[in-house]
Amino acid sequence: MVDASTRQKLFGTPETNFLNCSKGWKSWAFTLDHKRIGIMYLIGVTVALFLAGVFALVLRSHLFTFDSTMLSDDMYNQMFTLHGAVMVFSFIIPSIPAALGNIVLPMMLGAKDVAFPRMNLASFYLWIIGTGCLLLAILSGKGLDTGWTFYTPYSIDTNTGVIYATFGAFILGFSSIFTGLNFLVTVNTMRSKDQGWFKLPLFVWSLYATAIIQVLATPVLGITLLMLIAEKTLHIGIFDPKYGGDPVLFQHFFWFYSHPAVYIMILPAMGVISELISVYSQKRIFGYSFIAFSSVAIALLGFLVWGHHMFTSGQSLVVTLIFSAITFTVAIPSAVKVFNWLATLYKGSILLNTPMCYALSFIFLFGIGGLTGLFLGALSTDIHLHDTYFVVAHFHFVMVGGTLTALLGGVFHWWPKIWGRMYNDFLGRVGCFLVFSGFNLTFFPQFVMGSRGMPRRYASYDPEFQIFHQLSTVGAFVLGIGILLSFVVLVYAALRGPRCSSNPFRAASLEWQSSSPPDFHNFLQTPVLTDPYDFESQVYDEELDTYIPREFANPDKVAPRKEPVHH
Amino acid sequence: MNWQLPLMLAQTNDSNLENLRERTEAISMQGTTVPDSSLVREGTSNPFATEYWFPTQASSFAGEVDFLYMSIFWISLVFFVAIIGAMVYFCVKYRRKDGVIAPEPSSSHNTAIEILWSVLPSIILVWIFYVGAETWFEMRIPKENAEEIQVTAKQFGWLFTYEDGDQTNELHLVRDKPVRLIMQSEDVLHSFFVAAFRQKMDIVPGRYTYAYFEPIKDGVYRLSCNEYCGTGHSKMKTACIVHTSEEDRKNNTKWIEAEKTPFENGQRIYQIHCSGCHKVDGQAATGPALNLIWGENEKMIDGTTELVNEDYVLDSIWYPEKHIVEGYGPVSKMNSFKGILDQKDVDYVIAYLKELKSSTGDAK
Numbered sequence: 001m002v003d004a005s006t007r008q009k010l011f012g013t014p015e016t017n018f019l020n021c022s023k024g025w026k027s028w029a030f031t032l033d034h035k036r037i038g039i040m041y042l043i044g045v046t047v048a049l050f051l052a053g054v055f056a057l058v059l060r061s062h063l064f065t066f067d068s069t070m071l072s073d074d075m076y077n078q079m080f081t082l083h084g085a086v087m088v089f090s091f092i093i094p095s096i097p098a099a100l101g102n103i104v105l106p107m108m109l110g111a112k113d114v115a116f117p118r119m120n121l122a123s124f125y126l127w128i129i130g131t132g133c134l135l136l137a138i139l140s141g142k143g144l145d146t147g148w149t150f151y152t153p154y155s156i157d158t159n160t161g162v163i164y165a166t167f168g169a170f171i172l173g174f175s176s177i178f179t180g181l182n183f184l185v186t187v188n189t190m191r192s193k194d195q196g197w198f199k200l201p202l203f204v205w206s207l208y209a210t211a212i213i214q215v216l217a218t219p220v221l222g223i224t225l226l227m228l229i230a231e232k233t234l235h236i237g238i239f240d241p242k243y244g245g246d247p248v249l250f251q252h253f254f255w256f257y258s259h260p261a262v263y264i265m266i267l268p269a270m271g272v273i274s275e276l277i278s279v280y281s282q283k284r285i286f287g288y289s290f291i292a293f294s295s296v297a298i299a300l301l302g303f304l305v306w307g308h309h310m311f312t313s314g315q316s317l318v319v320t321l322i323f324s325a326i327t328f329t330v331a332i333p334s335a336v337k338v339f340n341w342l343a344t345l346y347k348g349s350i351l352l353n354t355p356m357c358y359a360l361s362f363i364f365l366f367g368i369g370g371l372t373g374l375f376l377g378a379l380s381t382d383i384h385l386h387d388t389y390f391v392v393a394h395f396h397f398v399m400v401g402g403t404l405t406a407l408l409g410g411v412f413h414w415w416p417k418i419w420g421r422m423y424n425d426f427l428g429r430v431g432c433f434l435v436f437s438g439f440n441l442t443f444f445p446q447f448v449m450g451s452r453g454m455p456r457r458y459a460s461y462d463p464e465f466q467i468f469h470q471l472s473t474v475g476a477f478v479l480g481i482g483i484l485l486s487f488v489v490l491v492y493a494a495l496r497g498p499r500c501s502s503n504p505f506r507a508a509s510l511e512w513q514s515s516s517p518p519d520f521h522n523f524l525q526t527p528v529l530t531d532p533y534d535f536e537s538q539v540y541d542e543e544l545d546t547y548i549p550r551e552f553a554n555p556d557k558v559a560p561r562k563e564p565v566h567h
Numbered sequence: 568m569n570w571q572l573p574l575m576l577a578q579t580n581d582s583n584l585e586n587l588r589e590r591t592e593a594i595s596m597q598g599t600t601v602p603d604s605s606l607v608r609e610g611t612s613n614p615f616a617t618e619y620w621f622p623t624q625a626s627s628f629a630g631e632v633d634f635l636y637m638s639i640f641w642i643s644l645v646f647f648v649a650i651i652g653a654m655v656y657f658c659v660k661y662r663r664k665d666g667v668i669a670p671e672p673s674s675s676h677n678t679a680i681e682i683l684w685s686v687l688p689s690i691i692l693v694w695i696f697y698v699g700a701e702t703w704f705e706m707r708i709p710k711e712n713a714e715e716i717q718v719t720a721k722q723f724g725w726l727f728t729y730e731d732g733d734q735t736n737e738l739h740l741v742r743d744k745p746v747r748l749i750m751q752s753e754d755v756l757h758s759f760f761v762a763a764f765r766q767k768m769d770i771v772p773g774r775y776t777y778a779y780f781e782p783i784k785d786g787v788y789r790l791s792c793n794e795y796c797g798t799g800h801s802k803m804k805t806a807c808i809v810h811t812s813e814e815d816r817k818n819n820t821k822w823i824e825a826e827k828t829p830f831e832n833g834q835r836i837y838q839i840h841c842s843g844c845h846k847v848d849g850q851a852a853t854g855p856a857l858n859l860i861w862g863e864n865e866k867m868i869d870g871t872t873e874l875v876n877e878d879y880v881l882d883s884i885w886y887p888e889k890h891i892v893e894g895y896g897p898v899s900k901m902n903s904f905k906g907i908l909d910q911k912d913v914d915y916v917i918a919y920l921k922e923l924k925s926s927t928g929d930a931k
Contacts, residue, residue, distance in 0.1 A: 157755060287676060339650075451620040
């Protein structure tokens, strides 16, 4: 039992917080605070998103007409390569874990920081150096035209900046490993007293599963890229048949990382969605343990399916058959997660604010992304669809419709916590609507083109595809405007938005027991351990206009607990 | 843009090609396009029809591929409409009313329903996998009597070599005659793709890959490179022309005629480079006799068996240490011929080995 002044101190708007506790650029550049590092990461990945987004718009503009001369073939090839490489290595992979995860994960555990704060800062600087190397390929004037996959032997033959770019991706790999290792140790060792594994929010489970992949798979990419550099400079004969190497071996190595990397991208997104759906339905997440274990199952199965990128590569028939079979097993845990989210909505108290709109968009878009995966997992249809626009549409539905949507939803969800200020919900939802509709307009026509046989990575194409390309280009600009609007809404909210309380959405995970913005040490008092999906544990406090744990509330004014059915 | 099908126009009798184009309702010849009769279909405005999603079914297995595609399409549509329908319904029905934040208590776990929604999709997935694999076997395992055509891909063009050694830059096929493409690349990765046949296979430098299909409809179809290969990737297209009969193909194609047949070329290479150690009368010498080995399973000194196919011959000529036949070795005495014989020469040797096998085999 605590008095009103303590409540004010713990949950009211703080005078000093992690944003204003120290000033000057050095206080940011050398900070060890996970929240500040998370914010710097968020700014970094936003820059990468804008850069790669501009590449995308240039590409789409070029493709507006079938015989466009806006870009030369070489320029076009460089554009799609840089778009892919920057998006994958510098944006999507670090986006949710390193930016949102960094800010939220330690607080969800009731911890002061991650286990290795210096390693955390090093991860960010490696990200900067890696992205810098990647961009050096452009700045050096050489460009990069291999596709983000760096397939040999073309990547060995070409004179473009393959060495800069692969070295950049190599360094970005270390950045990713540092984050993953840090999260693994943090979750294992720094949970609150009595916070067992099944009292962790599902976002933490998904980040943990992601971290396993980051630590185990990324080294393989690192080795592969170093071998590629060695092959290119020393001609040692691993990947290039000219020197006795095997180009298909490169594909195996590459996808051994890059398929699990797909789950590095989507698992944290699924974790965010589990949080959003539950909080904005005010209902315990349906099938907690299944969602938790399915994250781990997806992470492990994700290591066994890389060969489905290579059904037409000349790998043996038996291997291909096995990879197809295992690929289908990954579909089940993903599908069941969607069913669980739906069941969570059932009889909930659904608030359709900006983050929830993104969560619902996610279910729609990830639904299409997942279902179109069935066409590509099945052998006979994949032979036809492989490396066509169908594949392009499929993975954009998963990575943009999935990960980017979840990132935006998560950013809106935790934005008031980070800045202590509220965003304009109406404009936020308009942004969400533009992102959703622009995205569908961009990528749905690509399914039609792909089925009809439009190959990907084509600088010019046959005229009958033009109408679909034009729809796609218009959609891309709508999507761009939507993202830009969301960006403006968020930046305005952070600087000028109305003050908001510590827990405006009645969320029950521990990070909402800090003030908004949180203190430098996250919590002024040890947080009360609550079940992250037991929303009855949070009660409304009229004086502070916020939700606080029952244990801190004035007992005279608190309504009795509603008993749950069972869980 | 300025790609005017140079090879195609140069090597094909113009008037005959025009004939073909008219006959097959080709749609466009300007710019980078190759005419494709497969894209003119009835019912292409109905997005629920197979015709909307696919070009003509011009190969024997295209119908089966489309069947699975449309099956998955409908299964997906049912699931998607159910999921999104439920989502929208819940969002309307259970949306938060003013002031009432807490919902009525409801279950957060139900074993029966969780098992149901795990098992039901699993059964459907097993079916999809099974049907996909069944058709795929048809697409990957060639029939015995297939015509063999050598495909050579390079940045950024195609060369097709027929059994008699004649060559073209477009692929000329005969309706209802199964074909097996034996493909090689002179530089980087390429991929053979004809959408109308639903067939695709990467072409990997340093080894042979194969594609098999049986064209069942005459016409002109687009053949494109489907694996990114550099600057001119999107220009690496040509036509695949399916003729109504062998005679039609013979007369309506302008061939680059070979001076010698592949067999003769192969025989010459054999006499220059191989005959010192390998005999063709069945007698073992320094190395094994070559006359009957093609298509056989040979026993190696490490106890494994290797099928003598294109890759085996290529490996044996370029990397003789790789496979050593039982009774020879243990260290190969053969020098590598990489740098002396290129992959084209190996093709000739293969043609020679095939001919030896069939002629001596018949004699036996």
